[in-house]
Amino acid sequence: MAMNTIGRPTAAVANDAAAPTTFSGARGLLQPTSLIFETGSIDRTGVDLPPVKGVKSRLGGVARTTSTGNPGLSEPEAVRHYVRLSQRNYAIDLGMFPLGSCTMKHNARLNEKMARLPGFADVHPLQPVSTVQGALSVMDQLSHWLITLTGMKAVALSPKAGAHGELCGMLAIRAALDAQGQAHRRRVLVPESAHGTNPATAVQCGFIVDEIKAAPDGRVDLSDLKTKLGDDVAGIMLTNPNTCGLFERDIREIADLIHAAGGYFYCDGANFNAIAGRVRPGDLGVDAMHINLHKTFSTPHGGGGPGSGPTVLSDALGPFAPVPYVVTRTDGTLDLVEHEVDSDGEPFGRMVAFHGQMGMYTRALTYMLSHGADGIKQASEDAVLNANYVQACLKEHMSPAFDGVCMHEALFDDSWLEGTGVTTLDFAKAMIDEGYHPMTMYFPLVVHGAMLIEPTESESKASLDAFVASMAGLAKAAKSGDTARFTGAPYHAPVKRLDETRAARKPVLKWSPPVEANKIAAE
Amino acid sequence: MRYLPLTPSDREQMLAKVGVASIEDLFLDVPEIARLDGPIHDLPFAQGELAVERHMQRLSNASVAAGSVPFFCGAGAYRHAVPASVDHLIQRSEFLTTYTPYQPEMAQGTVQTLFEFQSQVAGLLACDVANASMYDGSTACAEAVVMAARVTKRTKVVFSGGLHPHYRRAARTLAKHSGLEIAGLPMAINDEAAVLAAVDQNTACVVVQCPNVFGTLTDFTELAKAVQAKGALLIAVFTEAVAFGLVTPPGEMGADIVAGEGQSIGNSLNFGGPYVGLFATKDKYVRQMPGRLAGETVDADGTRGFVLTLSTREQHIRRDKATSNICTNSGLCALAFTIHMTLLGDKGLKHLAQLNHEAACETADAVSSIAGVDLLSESFFNEFAVRLPGDAAKAVEAMAAQGVLGGVPYSRLRQEPGFENVLLIAATETTTAEDIASLADTLKKVI
Numbered sequence: 028m029a030m031n032t033i034g035r036p037t038a039a040v041a042n043d044a045a046a047p048t049t050f051s052g053a054r055g056l057l058q059p060t061s062l063i064f065e066t067g068s069i070d071r072t073g074v075d076l077p078p079v080k081g082v083k084s085r086l087g088g089v090a091r092t093t094s095t096g097n098p099g100l101s102e103p104e105a106v107r108h109y110v111r112l113s114q115r116n117y118a119i120d121l122g123m124f125p126l127g128s129c130t131m132k133h134n135a136r137l138n139e140k141m142a143r144l145p146g147f148a149d150v151h152p153l154q155p156v157s158t159v160q161g162a163l164s165v166m167d168q169l170s171h172w173l174i175t176l177t178g179m180k181a182v183a184l185s186p187k188a189g190a191h192g193e194l195c196g197m198l199a200i201r202a203a204l205d206a207q208g209q210a211h212r213r214r215v216l217v218p219e220s221a222h223g224t225n226p227a228t229a230v231q232c233g234f235i236v237d238e239i240k241a242a243p244d245g246r247v248d249l250s251d252l253k254t255k256l257g258d259d260v261a262g263i264m265l266t267n268p269n270t271c272g273l274f275e276r277d278i279r280e281i282a283d284l285i286h287a288a289g290g291y292f293y294c295d296g297a298n299f300n301a302i303a304g305r306v307r308p309g310d311l312g313v314d315a316m317h318i319n320l321h322k323t324f325s326t327p328h329g330g331g332g333p334g335s336g337p338t339v340l341s342d343a344l345g346p347f348a349p350v351p352y353v354v355t356r357t358d359g360t361l362d363l364v365e366h367e368v369d370s371d372g373e374p375f376g377r378m379v380a381f382h383g384q385m386g387m388y389t390r391a392l393t394y395m396l397s398h399g400a401d402g403i404k405q406a407s408e409d410a411v412l413n414a415n416y417v418q419a420c421l422k423e424h425m426s427p428a429f430d431g432v433c434m435h436e437a438l439f440d441d442s443w444l445e446g447t448g449v450t451t452l453d454f455a456k457a458m459i460d461e462g463y464h465p466m467t468m469y470f471p472l473v474v475h476g477a478m479l480i481e482p483t484e485s486e487s488k489a490s491l492d493a494f495v496a497s498m499a500g501l502a503k504a505a506k507s508g509d510t511a512r513f514t515g516a517p518y519h520a521p522v523k524r525l526d527e528t529r530a531a532r533k534p535v536l537k538w539s540p541p542v543e544a545n546k547i548a549a550e
Numbered sequence: 551m552r553y554l555p556l557t558p559s560d561r562e563q564m565l566a567k568v569g570v571a572s573i574e575d576l577f578l579d580v581p582e583i584a585r586l587d588g589p590i591h592d593l594p595f596a597q598g599e600l601a602v603e604r605h606m607q608r609l610s611n612a613s614v615a616a617g618s619v620p621f622f623c624g625a626g627a628y629r630h631a632v633p634a635s636v637d638h639l640i641q642r643s644e645f646l647t648t649y650t651p652y653q654p655e656m657a658q659g660t661v662q663t664l665f666e667f668q669s670q671v672a673g674l675l676a677c678d679v680a681n682a683s684m685y686d687g688s689t690a691c692a693e694a695v696v697m698a699a700r701v702t703k704r705t706k707v708v709f710s711g712g713l714h715p716h717y718r719r720a721a722r723t724l725a726k727h728s729g730l731e732i733a734g735l736p737m738a739i740n741d742e743a744a745v746l747a748a749v750d751q752n753t754a755c756v757v758v759q760c761p762n763v764f765g766t767l768t769d770f771t772e773l774a775k776a777v778q779a780k781g782a783l784l785i786a787v788f789t790e791a792v793a794f795g796l797v798t799p800p801g802e803m804g805a806d807i808v809a810g811e812g813q814s815i816g817n818s819l820n821f822g823g824p825y826v827g828l829f830a831t832k833d834k835y836v837r838q839m840p841g842r843l844a845g846e847t848v849d850a851d852g853t854r855g856f857v858l859t860l861s862t863r864e865q866h867i868r869r870d871k872a873t874s875n876i877c878t879n880s881g882l883c884a885l886a887f888t889i890h891m892t893l894l895g896d897k898g899l900k901h902l903a904q905l906n907h908e909a910a911c912e913t914a915d916a917v918s919s920i921a922g923v924d925l926l927s928e929s930f931f932n933e934f935a936v937r938l939p940g941d942a943a944k945a946v947e948a949m950a951a952q953g954v955l956g957g958v959p960y961s962r963l964r965q966e967p968g969f970e971n972v973l974l975i976a977a978t979e980t981t982t983a984e985d986i987a988s989l990a991d992t993l994k995k996v997i
């Protein structure tokens with residue numbers, strides 16, 4: 028083979044000139060990204076379809092005469108458009124994503140591959156049950172894992188995400204209360220530290236929210252809880268481990284108090300990943316708990332979903348689960364119960380069309396089979412260890428919100444930033460320049476300027492050490508008055524800091540042709 | 551364990567840094583009675599890829615894949631051909647393994663695609679504004695109902711008898727607890743007059759579907775005007791998004807809120823989920839909308855960019871006063887939708903819709919020429935209803951035994967006297983002439 032011996036190797040030359048603006052709008056590997064509406068055209072298509080036959084239409088006079096206005100792109104253009112856009116996203120596959128409460132752990136590709144097997148991906152929800160026994164087995168096996176891991180009695184698989192699972196559990200509570208003639212119980216106790224979906228869910232179920240205070244140690248204030256109990260209380264919605272990343276050590280007492288008062292205990296299971304395989308919520312007195320398969324069992328978040336929020340139920344609430352559910356017939360085959368017994372008078376009913384998030388069930392089951400009972404336990408322990416390690420390494424630089432060890436998340440407040448002119452938001456934006464997705468900020472609300480760091484078990488020690496070094500560096504910079512590093516951040520992202528106020532003041536929520544856009548601007 | 555990077559010696563060093571002797575010391579807040587002494591019983595231990603794959607493959611083999619047989623099921627989920635590039639692109643790490651774009655400077659890929667998605671959905675449905683997706687069509691329908699009650703401050707809801715029974719159930723579950731009163735009309739192939747008659751001074755909305763669950767197409771323009779004249783909103787629902795390549799979109803008929811299923815563009819059947827709920831409305835109601843919204847803005851240099859916006863409607867800001875409790879939505883399914891739509895364009899979509907309609911027309915001709923089979927839908931898009939001489943569920947079972955998935959018996963959706971013999975049959979661009987011939991042959995044999 029002939030080698031190129033004439034080519035001239037480049038040499039690095041020192042150069043301190045400012046980077047020039049390019050003519051293309053690109054910045055090296057970072058390509059410009061126009062909207063499809065600017066590059067596509069209304070008569071272009073990237074899909075080849077067989078010719079139409081000209082069969083006489085039977086649309087009954089309801090034929091569309093207008094354009095959708097949606098441009099098409101050929102396949103190469105489309106692929107390039109989305110690949111360019113993808114390169115403006117951060118992702119766990121790129122680096123650490125310590126977004127507290129959201130549990131950004133590794134998404135195994137085996138799970139993706141399994142979810143795409145034709146017996147799961149290419150089956151219709153209403154095929155005869157005799158033709159979907161494998162799909163029903165996935166639901167059945169997943170149910171077994173979830174019930175066993177949580178020590179609960181039943182599970183409703185169909186909720187579509189965490190918030191939908193909350194709705195399922197709270198509707199079951201409401202149905203149970205109604206069935207007991209306790210329909211007057213309408214007050215639900217929700218700690219101030221709760222995720223926003225908790226109070227929103229309670230209200231959607233027709234309950235009234237009563238906030239309970241946090242004690243100075245970041246847990247439920249038991250004395251405040253006691254004063255709020257009464258015979259109009261339907262239950263409590265408590266996250267455990269809680270949103271401060273702490274285990275509610277009085278949880279059994281809380282459960283007993285709520286039960287003695289005639290209410291039910293809903294547990295927000297978004298943080299189950301800290302204790303899965305080590306602690307069973309059923310042993311803690313929980314009546315209902317959703318599990319975010321997209322957190323604890325690693326189904327990918329996909330930029331905002333889809334999720335899956337199966338809800339495990341106690342003996343008391345099991346009978347109030349929504350349809351559908353899988354049952355085993357006497358001959359060992361599986362069946363789906365899809366109809367409520369009493370079609371309009373039943374207490375609860377159906378939450379969703381079909382059977383829930385099959386694509387997430389297969390991924391979660393694959394995760395469970397891969398990890399096993401031992402691996403799930405180890406994953407929880409590593410998640411907790413990683414968070415404690417980060418907390419231990421950062422406590423000399425930043426101010427932990429609470430003393431002592433944490434569970435799977437390390438929570439800091441912003442007291443250490445006082446007087447620096449740097450806010451939690453600025454600090455977060457500077458983390459973008461460091462190549463990290465910022466931690467969750469300003470949540471939970473009970474901690475001022477909260478910074479909630481969840482490393483997950485997917486990070487190696489080396490990765491954590493690098494993160495800690497970067498955070499420590501930023502902390503020192505903030506304290507030493509290098510404010511511009513923060514207030515002007517991000518400097519190295521595809522765009523500079525975006526103006527969210529402007530977006531909300533004059534909402535532009537879809538593309539309009541330039542003429543129209545100009546007209547709107549002129550008005 | 552292949553997914554866990556920490557080694558035993560890492561763990562030891564880290565415990566030392568934390569200042570505890572063992573991992574147990576990090577779990578001391580757990581009440582003693584709830585502490586387990588080892589891995590949970592009754593569950594298997596970790597397995598390698600090969601073993602797991604074998605297990606899952608066996609389960610997959612125990613179902614009949616739609617693509618392996620003549621297939622005519624619809625009723626809210628449709629089998630379409632999705633270009634290979636769609637599934638490839640949504641599996642790019644940067645889309646698949648990222649979160650809701652809370653930090654827009656490092657999520658422009660996600661927020662811009664959502665902005666494009668919203669624009670395409672608004673165009674498809676002919677509405678002013680669409681959100682960044684709901685869980686699916688049925689939950690979108692449920693949210694539309696409670697939104698209508700918020701907008702009108704009224705408490706009665708009228709469901710047309712042509713609405714998909716699962717949608718009706720899901721909407722009822724949510725609406726009932728918001729203190730709404732439900733007037734559900736009997737299942738009917740066409741009940742415009744009855745819908746209007748049920749509207750009174752306290753009616754917040756009527757919920758109609760086009761194409762409806764029996765496949766029938768109805769122009770709701772006059773109904774919308776009449777309903778609005780009584781101070782109520784018209785909610786238009788759909789389960790087959792491809793229809794609007796050929797069928798008058800709900801926005802043009804004057805619908806106030808449009809809620810439906812986007813699965814059939816970009817997404818596979820998946821045994822019912824995950825799917826993608828499409829939700830659109832008029833500009834004047836945007837602040838009452840549920841769900842996330844992507845909007846255009848500029849960065850500090852004046853460069854165009856996109857962010858999530860109007861979040862004061864949402865649970866993370868408004869908590870118990872939010873328009874909905876939704877947080878996670880259907881991001882990746884919305885991405886699949888938008889990529890497929892971009893590949894199709896207006897031209898491709900119309901072509902695709904025409905192929906669907908033609909396949910359904912041919913199927914309807916073949917089936918309704920069988921003695922004893924009556925075509926119930928006068929007009930339809932890619933799905934229609936027939937009445938068989940006997941029980942439709944039994945006919946479907948018998949056809950399945952002969953290797954044909956011949957449709958969905960209506961009784962599968964709702965058990966209602968008088969509808970036992972009704973069969974819903976859908977055809978798409980994936981349906982071949984041989985499939986149609988097999989269906990007709992088999993159906994003839996089993997009835």
Ligand SMILES: Cc1ncc(COP(=O)(O)O)c(C=O)c1O
Nearest residue numbers: 128188189190222297334877878
């Ligand atoms: C503590 C907590 N509860 C509930 C939720 C809601 O879950 P989802 O987004 O799946 O609806 C979240 C999600 O961020 C959470 O962190």
